[in-house]
Each structure stands twice: as structure tokens, then as C-alpha cells.
Amino acid sequence: MTVNPVDSTAGWYLNAAARLWRMKPLGSTIREFHRSLPGYAPTPLVSVPEIAAMLNVGFVFVKDESQRLGLPAFKILGASYAISRALSARLDVPGVALQLEELRDRLGSSSPLSLAAATDGNHGRAVAHVANLLGLPATIYVPDGVSQAAKDAIVGEGATLVVLDLPYDDVVQHAKSASVGDVVLIQDTAWSGYTDIPQAIVDGYDTMFAEVDDQLREMGIDHIDLVVAPSGVGSFAQAVVAHYRSTENAPAVLSVEPETASSVTTSLNAGQLTSVSTADTIMTGLNCGTVSEIAWPILQAGLDSSVTISDRQAFAAVHELAQNGVDSGPCGASTLAGAHAVLADADRRAALSVAADAVIVLLSTEGRAANPKGLVANA
Known part of the structure; x- marks a missing residue:
């Protein structure tokens, strides 16, 4: 089934029961593999107090994936x-x-x-x-x-x-x-008959979240209230849900996608996998019309919320992060745009239990070098 993504119900989704759902942890073998790669080092987790103040929360940390193993993105x-x-x-x-x-x-x-x-x-x-x-x-x-x-x-x-x-x-x-x-x-x-390699890709992302856990512990922070992740076909969001639904004191997980490619939000609202027609967006890496089949059951069960944003919102977020010393392309900066869109709404904020002392982690999945199109001023 294909629908037009421009729909009044497509911009927001909430699953109040998601935080009760659990998965088994993956263990440490994946991170051990990545540590064997030439040039491996954890990417920075950057505190941005000015953005925390704007969002009216205690802490905002950005996982900066602008340089990962010699490439300008997490992939x-x-x-x-x-x-x-x-x-x-x-x-x-x-x-x-x-x-x-x-x-x-x-x-x-x-x-x-x-x-x-x-x-x-x-x-x-x-x-x-x-x-x-x-x-x-x-x-x-x-x-x-x-x-x-x-x-x-x-x-x-x-x-x-x-x-x-x-x-x-x-x-x-x-x-x-x-x-x-x-x-x-x-x-x-x-898709049907092709799941092992996509699942291995999803599992590989877990190293990023293990790094976040370690980095927060080193800062003396023992919990997260909200994790925000960009979503294209849903595989990265799947990895985020899988990791944080295997931990104690599980945070809320919010996925963000372009309003012109809202396959995750549309499917969740429809209660079934639903492909959408897509249009051009500066969030090039998120311009996907169909959710991965292995991501779907994980997102449906364990994703707290999904929101769509415009190119203008993503463009503004790129520059807001740059002003705070974080190199982020439009896909990575979409997480900040999504946080603004949700936390500025009192009802949505309350639904995700984001208080004034909350700890938020924004997963910025690319630097600006990964997508120069995102720097176009008429976004």
C-alpha cells in the first residue's frame, strides 16, 4: 500500500507502552571487532549547555559522528x-x-x-x-x-x-x-529472504551506543531520559531501540524523519508497513519510502515516538549546532530539529516524560562534509 506522506496524522506518533518492552543485550563482541579496525577511537559526546537551556532540560549531549574511522558519517x-x-x-x-x-x-x-x-x-x-x-x-x-x-x-x-x-x-x-x-x-x-546482512548492519551500530554509555558514566551521569535518532529505512532507529530496550532505566526513544519521506511515522500510525511517495529533501540519507522489514516489528513494539520535520527545520538545526561547535549535516541535525518540535509542545513533552532536569542524547550521524546539499540556504 502506498499513500501520500502529506497527511495530518503523519507528523507525530506516540506509543505509551514502548518503554516497558525489552530485548536481550548483544554483548561486547561487536565493539571488539570495531576496536580491531585501523584508526578506531570513540567519537566525541559533546555537552551543549546553551541548547539544553533552549530546550529547558538539564543536559543535552550530541554524539558527534562527523569523523568515524576516516569517514564523515557513522555508516x-x-x-x-x-x-x-x-x-x-x-x-x-x-x-x-x-x-x-x-x-x-x-x-x-x-x-x-x-x-x-x-x-x-x-x-x-x-x-x-x-x-x-x-x-x-x-x-x-x-x-x-x-x-x-x-x-x-x-x-x-x-x-x-x-x-x-x-x-x-x-x-x-x-x-x-x-x-x-x-x-x-x-x-x-x-526484505523476505534477505535479512542476515541487514541485521548485521543494525547490530554493528551498537558500538556507538556502548560508547555513549561509557562516556556518560565517565561524566558521572547514570541515566538518559530521551534519545533522539534520525530515521530513513528505520535500521538505525531499530538499533537504537534494540540497545536501549536492553538496559535498565530505559530512556524514551524518539525517531525523526523528513515530512516528505515519512515512512516510519506513517507506518506506525497505520499499524502496518506502509510505503510512502517521497520528494527531494536536504536530508538525503533519510529520503526513503519503505521501512526495512526487520526494523518494523522492533519499531512498532519499542519506539516511543516518531516525528516529522521540514527541510527548513533541519537547516536551522545544522546552523544551531555549528554555533555550538558541533559539525553536523542535515540528517544528523534532524535530531535537534525533532527535539525542538516535540519539546516545544507541552502535551508531547509530557507524554515522553521530559522534565526540566532531563538528560537528552542527540545522535548526530553525519558531518556537513557528508552532505553539502544540506548547506543550501534555500532549504
């Missing part, structure tokens, strides 16, 4: 882990993520394998980057609307770039059809 966490799991299985070592050095040695210089992905920017670059580290070719498929800078960055990682005059969801289908035989598709959305 390499999921891509690297999923690639390792997928290639380890191809090498008859299923169920583990071999370190990249061992993978490279086992693959050798004459491996017939190659990697592929559809992307609206950061995911494809991350796949290409890891392929380059492994000495494997990669083919990355993108919609024509992706910025030239993002296209150039993918090519700069050594990948073959295929530009298609199609919406993102159709580009995914094209990549799926083209990935046969020795071509390993590394896609961050799931």
Missing part, C-alpha cells in the same frame, strides 16, 4: 561488521566477524568476490571504503539526486558508481537484481 560501523560477517560466511567461517586483516589474507589477491550496495550517500561510501581496505571491487548504485560531492566521494574510494534516474527504493531493487553469483550485496534494508 562504516554497520557496513564493516556486516561485510565481515558476510565474507566470513563465504569463507566457511559462519557466525563470526573475522578481523579485516585476516579476511584480506584468506581472500588473497585472486578472489572472485565483489561487493555492491544501493545508497543515498554515506552507506555506499562506507561499503566502498571497506571493499578498498580488503582489496575487493565494489559497485555502488545511487539515485541521480545524490549530491555530486557524495558521488565523487564514492568514486574516490575506488568503487564503480552507477547513477540511476530512479527513486531510492527502486535503486535498491536494481542493486538486488544485479547482485548475483560472486557479487555480495551489502544492503541496509531487509
Whole structure:
């Protein structure tokens, strides 16, 4: 079923029972894998007291993913882990993520394998980057609307770039059809019969949240009241829900998406997976019309709330964060825009139990270099 996303019910969703739902924790093996990657270090968790005052809360922390393992976005966490799991299985070592050095040695210089992905920017670059580290070719498929800078960055990682005059969801289908035989598709959305790799991508994101937990403890803060995450196909929001629904004193989780690509909010309000028609947005990485099948049950059960925002709100948030010393592109800054939209409304604020002394974590998933389109002043 496809609906027009411009709908009076599409801009806000609330599940009052979500915080009672629980999942089992993933454990430490994923973070151990990431620690083995060259150049690994936790990304900063930045306190922004001026924004906390504007939102009338105790603390606001921004998880700054503008530099993650040499790339300007968080996506390499999921891509690297999923690639390792997928290639380890191809090498008859299923169920583990071999370190990249061992993978490279086992693959050798004459491996017939190659990697592929559809992307609206950061995911494809991350796949290409890891392929380059492994000495494997990669083919990355993108919609024509992706910025030239993002296209150039993918090519700069050594990948073959295929530009298609199609919406993102159709580009995914094209990549799926083209990935046969020795071509390993590394896609961050799931469908029937294709779930293991998307789940590994989701699991890979858990390292970010483990870092947040450690960083807050080091600051003497033992709880979070609200975590805000951007949402495209829902995989990142799925990872956020999975992590924080496996902890004690679980915080509320709010997802944010463009009002022109409201697949998560629309589906949640409809009570079923519902694809939406999308339109151009500066939040390029969130311009997705269909929720991942493996994300859907997690979001429906464990996501407290979802809100949609405009390009103007995202654009303003980019500059507000910049004024507070945080490098954030429009997808990452969408979390601040979503926090403003929700916390300025007394009823929504109360529904999420956000008091004046609340601790809020905004997950800023990209720097401005990841999406120069988000700096266009007429957003």
C-alpha cells in the first residue's frame, strides 16, 4: 500500500507502552571487532549547555559522528561488521566477524568476490571504503539526486558508481537484481529472504551506543531520559531501540524523519508497513519510502515516538549546532530539529516524560562534509 506522506496524522506518533518492552543485550563482541579496525577511537559526546537551556532540560549531549574511522558519517560501523560477517560466511567461517586483516589474507589477491550496495550517500561510501581496505571491487548504485560531492566521494574510494534516474527504493531493487553469483550485496534494508546482512548492519551500530554509555558514566551521569535518532529505512532507529530496550532505566526513544519521506511515522500510525511517495529533501540519507522489514516489528513494539520535520527545520538545526561547535549535516541535525518540535509542545513533552532536569542524547550521524546539499540556504 502506498499513500501520500502529506497527511495530518503523519507528523507525530506516540506509543505509551514502548518503554516497558525489552530485548536481550548483544554483548561486547561487536565493539571488539570495531576496536580491531585501523584508526578506531570513540567519537566525541559533546555537552551543549546553551541548547539544553533552549530546550529547558538539564543536559543535552550530541554524539558527534562527523569523523568515524576516516569517514564523515557513522555508516562504516554497520557496513564493516556486516561485510565481515558476510565474507566470513563465504569463507566457511559462519557466525563470526573475522578481523579485516585476516579476511584480506584468506581472500588473497585472486578472489572472485565483489561487493555492491544501493545508497543515498554515506552507506555506499562506507561499503566502498571497506571493499578498498580488503582489496575487493565494489559497485555502488545511487539515485541521480545524490549530491555530486557524495558521488565523487564514492568514486574516490575506488568503487564503480552507477547513477540511476530512479527513486531510492527502486535503486535498491536494481542493486538486488544485479547482485548475483560472486557479487555480495551489502544492503541496509531487509526484505523476505534477505535479512542476515541487514541485521548485521543494525547490530554493528551498537558500538556507538556502548560508547555513549561509557562516556556518560565517565561524566558521572547514570541515566538518559530521551534519545533522539534520525530515521530513513528505520535500521538505525531499530538499533537504537534494540540497545536501549536492553538496559535498565530505559530512556524514551524518539525517531525523526523528513515530512516528505515519512515512512516510519506513517507506518506506525497505520499499524502496518506502509510505503510512502517521497520528494527531494536536504536530508538525503533519510529520503526513503519503505521501512526495512526487520526494523518494523522492533519499531512498532519499542519506539516511543516518531516525528516529522521540514527541510527548513533541519537547516536551522545544522546552523544551531555549528554555533555550538558541533559539525553536523542535515540528517544528523534532524535530531535537534525533532527535539525542538516535540519539546516545544507541552502535551508531547509530557507524554515522553521530559522534565526540566532531563538528560537528552542527540545522535548526530553525519558531518556537513557528508552532505553539502544540506548547506543550501534555500532549504
